[in-house]
Amino acid sequence: MIRVTDRIAIDENDLTFTFVQASGPGGQNVNKVATAAALRWPLWAANGVPWDVKMRVAGLAGRRLTQDGEIVIVAQRFRTQERNRADAIERLVGLLREAAEPPKPRIATKPTYASRVRRVDDKARRGAVKRTRRVVPGIDEE
Template sequence: MALQCTPQIAIDEGELEENFVRASGPGGQNVNKVASAVQLRFDVRRSPSLPNPVALRLMKLAGRRLTDDGVIVIDARQHRTQERNRADARERLAALVAEAAVPPKPRRPTKPTLASKTRRLESKSRRGAVKRLRGDAGSD
């Protein structure tokens, strides 16, 4: 079964690596005995599931969760049970991939309006006049 991120992008189970570790958060008496926290690892650079532009945007979006090897590490330890932490980590990875799948809107340069040009020039001339008045008073 694959992790469905967008209608076009699904990550195969074999590409995800899960490690279960002891969590420091909630868990009651089990907190020191049960490995309920999940470390989800996903190798972005070697993933055949992601198109190249999406992978590049995903690596930029991942920030400090990305290792030097191009692996995204998501740490989920919010819930008491391993199953809920596992689902949380997968949801967060899917949301990150879905955000990276949206291409950025291209910037279209615009020209300044006539009114803004006029305002700019008036403010420059006003500032220049103030500076001119600061000069020497001249010889009396």
């Protein structure tokens, strides 16, 4: 089990890794060895994650969430499989930690007196502009 927070843990057996050739650093070795780690984790099937956190993870994951409900994280910053594997796990844990914090509730505020006065003044000014564009009967008709 990978402990994310005190109430969230993910099972290491749920994590699936595939290794592919990475772009980037590696020199001549980069074309021979599959060092990039692609981590797949089934979000909706995870047992150690509360439902509200799953919903926030789905929103935060964006394109990393597949239609099958799996989160895919590709790590290729490092030259070795082990470091890329650890980096992918670390990024998944970071995503879960970010989603574990509930959003702050919005506190409704009233518009200030000055903003209400500005709004009324702008409306009056706009109305005056429109009044000058009116067709006056008898004078403007030809």
